Amino acid sequence: MSAEALIAQVWADDDPAADQDRTAALQALVGRLRRALGHEAIVSAPGGGYLLAADQDAVDLHLFERLAAEGSAALSVGDAVRAAARLDEALGLWRGPALADLPGRDADPLVVRLEQWHTRARRDRFAADLALGRAADVLAPLAALAAGHPLDEPVQALRIRALRAAGRPAEALAAYEEVRADLADRLGTDPGPELRALHAELLGTPRPAPTPGRLPARLTSFIGRDGELGALAAGWADRRLVTLTGPGGVGKTRLALEAAETFEGGPVHVAELASVREESSVAAAVLSALGARETQLWNGPAVAEATGPKDALAHLVEYCSGRRMLLVLDNCEHVIGAAAELAQTLLTRCPGVTVLATSREPLGVPGEVLSPLGPLPVGMALRLLGERGAAARPGFRVGDDPEAAEEVCRRLDGLPLAI
Structure with a gap:
């Protein structure tokens, strides 16, 4: 800390005329502190400041x-x-x-x-x-x-x-x-x-049996990503951060949910970030997804600042420390900076956490493994169109007009969501 900052802490009133006397008084206080802690514990820094030379556990x-x-x-x-x-x-x-x-x-x-x-x-x-x-x-x-x-x-x-x-x-x-x-x-x-x-x-009511995770139920079948799914399922032991990348509608979220079903290293938690509008709210959204809620009353600026983004991230690290889990961070692209910071912090400080992210762009975190998704192959796109079409209109078959069906899939770039 600079001498000016220390003087401001010790003497609350702002009296410029007293600055010279207070500089001398501060030096006297530092001398007393050195006698108490040892001369080597307080180092004079360039510019007239002082440094506490101590390792973490000395404090x-x-x-x-x-x-x-x-x-x-x-x-x-x-x-x-x-x-x-x-x-x-x-x-x-x-x-x-x-x-x-x-x-x-x-x-x-x-x-x-x-x-x-x-x-x-x-x-x-x-x-x-x-x-x-x-x-x-x-x-x-x-x-x-x-x-x-x-x-x-x-x-x-x-x-x-x-x-x-x-x-x-x-x-x-x-x-x-x-x-x-x-x-x-x-x-x-x-x-x-x-x-x-x-x-x-x-009350004696049976508690619901724990599930492998908190995955939303899928209402439709999964088509066309068997190779990607197999690669993800086989790689959990070797990868702690996998990011599925690709354009909107290519099926990143659906593949992530299907892959999460294959994770056997602990529970699965899905943090849906699409509705998060501010990067400062990402850690709090993940805490909610984990069920790690801690209610506090508003008590002025101190509590407001202490329960801000950094405090939420610290709470998240504390909650995840010592636990094993798969955390799915879905739709990261619009809060990419905060999602990347959160992922890197968890991976660094919580060795039992594995992260599967979906984003239109990479997170850019060390150790990240990218799994880019492209359009569905023509055959799979036609199969998807046939199944979804029959669900919407009984009797629908792509074989009735294969050229038109292929043209539809081509114009939609093979994107599952568009189909």
Whole structure:
């Protein structure tokens, strides 16, 4: 940081006449800091500024985030013992409000982010205890956490699970009803999928069996891309990002959905980006597709900034870390920059994630494998025209006028959507 920036942080009033005295005072403060941390920890930078010469783990803020992320990842793969150990280390660094002495703390988005991390770490620590069979031990502290975050659905769901595991199903149902009523009164919304599924379990209603993914049902047959489909199905183990490219209507989305059915490395999630108008909304749209919703009340500029695009991407990385899945990013071309950044971030920081994208142009991400789609061959185009035509008008056959049928397919450039 420059000397000017540090002076502005330490002395809030703007008095140019005092600048010379404050420069000397700042040097004195840096001298005291060097005596506390070691002379080599504070480096004088060109232009009169100062640099903190420390690795990430020397700063408890960064160490906390790393340990909390490791604990969350361990929990997601079922290692509750390791998760508890990492989260205990992380929470042991917390000594009161985050950055309590920071000027302008109440409006700082970093403070909001840290408080959110702290809540998640506490939630994950309780989840580890629950996985280790200690439901009764966490009921009281978990109730306090839930009371402080009434609209945090993952926290509320964990409390309800703890009540059920402790043999208190009636209290669990009552807790669900409190959450449902609170969401309705304060936000006008219903509980999300996780809470609704948990409610069904509490009522004894069989929960729907998990599917290989969340793929939309196809209403028509799949014609003409057997070779491309076979290549995609055979390449999952070797490729983490495949982009199907081609003009609009060539069948990229349909091929992606069919290929996703062959993925066996985890669940499949489809993020439809065609309706996303702003690149800043891409990460939030993917979070919704994953069902990783976290409701927050509007609380001024700090929350608004902390829940912006970068925060949504960080939340997405946290959610995907330690999980295995196929993420289909459909129709990326009009938000290509944000889609590329999201894909690269996930591939770099979430080793269990595979991405299948559809776009009229490549994402341009390192490691991307392109699979361009062209028009259907004449024979397949005629078959498609015959099947769709017969569905629209019983008795229709391309063989009744093959020359006209071929002319139709030729004028439509063999594009499946046009046919």
